[in-house]
Amino acid sequence: MTEGTIPAALDRAAEHFAGREALVDGEVRLSYAELARRVRQAARFFEGHERVAICSPNTWHWVVAGLGALYAGATLVPVNTRFTARETIDILERARVSALVITGTFLGTDRLADLGSARPGTVLRIPVEGVEEPISGVTEWDALTGLDSDFVSPAEPDGVSDILFTSGTTGRGKGAMSSHRQALSVAGAWADCGGLTEQDRYLVINPFFHSFGYKAGIVAAVLRGATMLPQRTFDVRETLRLIETEHVTVLPGAPTIHQVLLDAPERANHDLSSLRLAVTGAATVPVALVERMQTELSFDTVLTAYGLTEAVVATMSRPGDDAKLVANYTGRATAGFEVKLGEHDEVLLRGPNVMLGYLDDPDATAKAVDTDGWLHTGDVGVLNERGYLKIVDRIKDMYVCGGFNVYPAEIEQVLSRLDGVAESAVVGVPDQRLGEVGKVFVIPRTGSALSTEDVIAHCEGELANYKIPRFVDFVAELPRNLSGKVLKRVLRKENG
Structure with a gap:
């Protein structure tokens, strides 16, 4: 086994924390020794595959399959479960995925059926909502239990461990590639800042398809021997129940999650005294929220x-920082990063954990990472005298809805295919619960009878739910500069 890989970290955990609970999901309780055994069975299934995608909510199956793909030496390609079939197929094709792990029916939608003939040649189905009808060419999850668990991982420290897709200002996702060494480094830095240990019980609400749930969740827990408790979807009653009955100690998540917990009428009926660590971000964090937490x-x-897919975690608060500092600043550099401000006070990051590059896109890579190795984030920031970073604006038009990045250009491209739309512009507007939601300004074609319902319905068929605009405004014209570019800052100011 080669040191410096995620499989090696799992093997160490299986040795040092063999009998400790690694994974708790409903009636399923796996020790680290049992988790490692099941992961090696999954690795046997994925043997020979170069890239393995997973499209599933947070369950124990995701952990076993994800670590199994990495153990097999494959590159892991997490897929956002909120994506439509069109968005999912785009990623599967561009990443040249040969094996797919996917849930069948979840929240009333059969994601596997929606892919049709576009599914890869090898498919492993996770049973999330009961027994599914057999499908020719699809392997059911239980088939893994009969596989040989004697497997030696071929993974290498500098091999590509994962490709995480993120949208760009052009509206098309880019696949940020990281190595095993980098994934371990950022996860270890996160764990160090939070003081994560084998005594911790970590409720993972952040989706595993996101770096926060995968690297700061699964990988961080494996490194420190913590117990993972995946939650499929955020349900405040279930979260309160799990905190009390499972003695949860660690609960990261977007500010929205903590706000909902605080406001839940049932909160007073639950013992939450086990909680010790919260890590939040992805949106403005009010001082009052930190104090109430x-x-x-x-x-x-x-x-x-503060982080992004291309760097995962770049800055982080430290224990002992006061509430005002935690709320107003995203911490100081971690995981070997340097932070400085460039032109227009753009946040620039440099260090060993900047992504390897974008998949099959050297031009986009060169634009993102300059010749001196600085990653240009597109965020505008302020650094205080202690090196703490505050994010004050975005150079790009991206906004954050419920903890997820939304790129207006992608929505505008979808709307350009709606009959009756002459032009559209999307901006983020404040929302008390989600931080920001989308508002679209539509210039209708002459004679069009387009309605708000038409616009929303079209988006619902093409986009993940967090990307769907909540408001539609039909206008005769849009504010523009002298070159004709839409002035989105004016739209944001008028609707802020």
């Missing part, structure tokens, strides 16, 4: 962090 949710430590 500490006093009313009994967190000893509340931290904020």
